[in-house]
Amino acid sequence: MIRRTANKPRRSLFGPCLICGLILAYCFATLPLVQESKAQQAAPSGVIRLRVRVATGDGNKANGLSRKRFFLIKGSLEENKALVEAIEQQSLISRDCYYRGLGASEALIAWLKEKDCESVYCREVEPEHVEGAAAVPEFQQAVAAGEKEFGSRELARKWLAVNLNANLRSGFYTSQQQRLTALLIKAEEVSRAKVLSVMTDSFGTAYFTDIEPGTYTISNLIPTEVGTMAEIWNAEIKVKPGDLATELPFLISNPGNKDPRDKKNIKRVSLEKPLPPCG
Amino acid sequence: MKRYTITAFVLALVVFFSFSSPEWFSESGSVAGQRRGSRRSGKSRAVRKPVIDYSQFSHATREHQASCKTCHKTPTSNWRKVADFPDVADFPDHEACVRCHRPQFFKSAQPAICSNCHRRASPRDEARFEFRNPDWPRQFGIEFPHDKHQDVIARAQPPVTQTVSLRRMAHAVRPPPQSQTNSLQYNNCEICHSTNAKPPVAPVAGWADAFVPALNLFKASPESHASCFNCHWKSAEPVKDNCAGCHKLAAAPYQPTGVPERKSMRFTHAREQHVKECTACHINITKAASLKGLKPDVPISTCTECHNKEGLRLDVSGELAALDKSRDFNCIYCHTSDVGRRNPPSSHYLISGRPPLKLRE
Numbered sequence: 285m286i287r288r289t290a291n292k293p294r295r296s297l298f299g300p301c302l303i304c305g306l307i308l309a310y311c312f313a314t315l316p317l318v319q320e321s322k323a324q325q326a327a328p329s330g331v332i333r334l335r336v337r338v339a340t341g342d343g344n345k346a347n348g349l350s351r352k353r354f355f356l357i358k359g360s361l362e363e364n365k366a367l368v369e370a371i372e373q374q375s376l377i378s379r380d381c382y383y384r385g386l387g388a389s390e391a392l393i394a395w396l397k398e399k400d401c402e403s404v405y406c407r408e409v410e411p412e413h414v415e416g417a418a419a420v421p422e423f424q425q426a427v428a429a430g431e432k433e434f435g436s437r438e439l440a441r442k443w444l445a446v447n448l449n450a451n452l453r454s455g456f457y458t459s460q461q462q463r464l465t466a467l468l469i470k471a472e473e474v475s476r477a478k479v480l481s482v483m484t485d486s487f488g489t490a491y492f493t494d495i496e497p498g499t500y501t502i503s504n505l506i507p508t509e510v511g512t513m514a515e516i517w518n519a520e521i522k523v524k525p526g527d528l529a530t531e532l533p534f535l536i537s538n539p540g541n542k543d544p545r546d547k548k549n550i551k552r553v554s555l556e557k558p559l560p561p562c563g
Numbered sequence: 564m565k566r567y568t569i570t571a572f573v574l575a576l577v578v579f580f581s582f583s584s585p586e587w588f589s590e591s592g593s594v595a596g597q598r599r600g601s602r603r604s605g606k607s608r609a610v611r612k613p614v615i616d617y618s619q620f621s622h623a624t625r626e627h628q629a630s631c632k633t634c635h636k637t638p639t640s641n642w643r644k645v646a647d648f649p650d651v652a653d654f655p656d657h658e659a660c661v662r663c664h665r666p667q668f669f670k671s672a673q674p675a676i677c678s679n680c681h682r683r684a685s686p687r688d689e690a691r692f693e694f695r696n697p698d699w700p701r702q703f704g705i706e707f708p709h710d711k712h713q714d715v716i717a718r719a720q721p722p723v724t725q726t727v728s729l730r731r732m733a734h735a736v737r738p739p740p741q742s743q744t745n746s747l748q749y750n751n752c753e754i755c756h757s758t759n760a761k762p763p764v765a766p767v768a769g770w771a772d773a774f775v776p777a778l779n780l781f782k783a784s785p786e787s788h789a790s791c792f793n794c795h796w797k798s799a800e801p802v803k804d805n806c807a808g809c810h811k812l813a814a815a816p817y818q819p820t821g822v823p824e825r826k827s828m829r830f831t832h833a834r835e836q837h838v839k840e841c842t843a844c845h846i847n848i849t850k851a852a853s854l855k856g857l858k859p860d861v862p863i864s865t866c867t868e869c870h871n872k873e874g875l876r877l878d879v880s881g882e883l884a885a886l887d888k889s890r891d892f893n894c895i896y897c898h899t900s901d902v903g904r905r906n907p908p909s910s911h912y913l914i915s916g917r918p919p920l921k922l923r924e
Contacts (some may be wrong), residue, residue, distance in 0.1 A: 350840075351713075351751070353714060353849075372879075394862070402715075405715045405716055405794060406715075406716060427807075433651060439648060442793060443648070443792070443793045443796060445793070445794050445799070446794065446795075446796040446797055446798065446799070450798060450799075453799070454715065454799075457714070457715060460825075462733055464659040480850060481710070481849075481850055482846075482849050482850050483713055483714070483842065483849035485839070485840045485843040486839070486840040486843070487839075487840075487843065489843065490842075490846070491846040491847070491862075492848070493846065493847060493862075505663075528864070528913065530864060530913075530914065545659070552642075
């Protein structure tokens with residue numbers, strides 16, 4: 285028996301070695317891909333359906349707060365404490381006071397206030413805002429300058445903004461943006477993550493999509509004027525893996541909202557401050 | 564035997580590295596590519612000078628990358644004849660070309676360089692192409708911060724009823740909303756994206772199911788300076804002379820197809836019931852800071868608020884049930900069959916509360 289084995293010719297190991305080597309190499313090469321796809325599957329992203337509704341007057345009928353920007357900051361209220369304090373303690377200046385400080389006419393201030401506009405880009409300047417009793421003096425001057433430049437009064441009215449003083453045109457919006465930019469930098473420093481933002485639609489609804497599961501702070505960063513008050517929202521929300529927010533939206537409101545439709549669903553009310561008088 | 568083992572090991576290593584670092588083995592790898600390219604160009608330089616086709620003007624040429632106003636005038640002298648607002652409405656004057664291209668300009672009776680602007684390269688025929696020539700590939704892309712513009716035009720008052728027609732911002736000069744059947748208009752996206760007035764371009768292979776979409780299925784996009792100069796003519800940057808503020812040189816010239824890309828081809832924007840504000844469905848638009856990568860994607864949940872409600876309509880559930888009965892069923896309520904024959908995405912099953920079917924082959 286022993287002799288037979290000793291005489292048997294030795295088998296070549298080339299084939300098995302090559303196959304094993306190739307299999308091993310393939311496994312090594314594809315391992316990172318497998319791990320990556322597993323990691324992606326492990327934490328499906330979520331969605332936040334934010335709804336902002338505010339009530340003024342007796343508070344019995346709330347409306348969606350439309351066309352206002354909200355920000356999503358990584359981390360809980362506690363983790364973003366320094367930022368939240370900075371947001372809540374910032375000085376307030378109302379739109380009316382800003383324009384009054386520039387020496388704007390009462391007609392322009394009223395025109396902006398009528399449709400809650402931060403700048404003249406916000407809505408159409410109708411012929412009655414340029415001619416007649418309801419005319420805005422700043423608009424009249426801009427149209428006169430445009431008529432000289434373009435040779436057409438109609439075009440001058442349509443392109444009115446190009447002949448308005450920069451501060452009157454969009455100064456309040458620009459100053460708000462500067463404050464916002466400073467707070468955004470702070471927010472990204474504190475949370476050590478990119479801050480996302482969305483704007484509410486006409487029903488006060490906005491979506492944050494593709495959100496990593498975790499705890500977040502939703503904030504408007506700069507106060508929003510609602511009637512005679514300034515509203516500041518800082519609300520904490522938890523995003524669960526795969527939560528597509530198909531049930532109730534995350535409703536935030538102001539303290540004055542007594543609308544029976546909202547009563548039980550409000551997750552957070554704003555910090556409300558009266559708009560300061562013009563100094 | 565040892566030799567075989569070593570060969571196998573080396574082979575295994577080669578396979579491993581070809582997976583993990585394909586660029587080492589690829590000829591198109593950046594380093595290899597650059598080297599080969601430079602060697603080639605050195606050779607060709609030695610052999611002959613490259614031939615320049617002067618009939619193909621390119622903004623990418625280094626010498627053509629000076630300030631835009633070196634050549635283009637804003638507005639051009641002809642603007643009153645062709646536009647209802649001051650605009651860049653013509654090619655640059657001869658001076659812009661002659662100052663560098665005198666030899667090419669006077670080369671022959673029909674210099675090639677003239678054909679960049681003129682229909683016929685003849686001193687007796689001054690007719691120029693329409694500016695900009697629609698047959699030419701585009702050399703620039705547009706950079707437009709959607710989010711900033713939405714902020715600045717924002718108004719807070721929501722619409723009250725459908726009978727209230729909210730006014731648009733008059734600064735924009737744009738076509739009237741023909742064929743629009745829903746009266747509700749908003750002072751935001753519609754300033755630039757009015758209801759489409761041009762027939763959509765058909766795909767090369769033709770419309771799926773021979774479904775030719777009506778004009779009002781789509782919204783239009785700005786194609787001129789009309790929606791820009793009304794605010795950005797002067798003082799509000801980027802102003803009329805700062806072309807590069809919006810126009811960014813593309814990596815290569817391109818011809819936009821104009822073919823609409825849509826998953827739900829049968830959706831009609833201008834339908835009387837579709838009166839919600841744009842961002843109510845296009846939920847990701849307000850966070851977009853650029854046009855790059857911008858997709859006006861609409862999640863199914865925004866459709867099913869009306870189209871899959873018990874007691875109202877069950878369009879999604881109905882089609883999923885039909886698909887459950889017959890795997891050959893095509894979803895055609897929203898889609899044409901090129902999309903409708905695919906496996907419905909999991910979101911459709913989730914929203915209608917149905918377990919996903921086994922995927923079709």
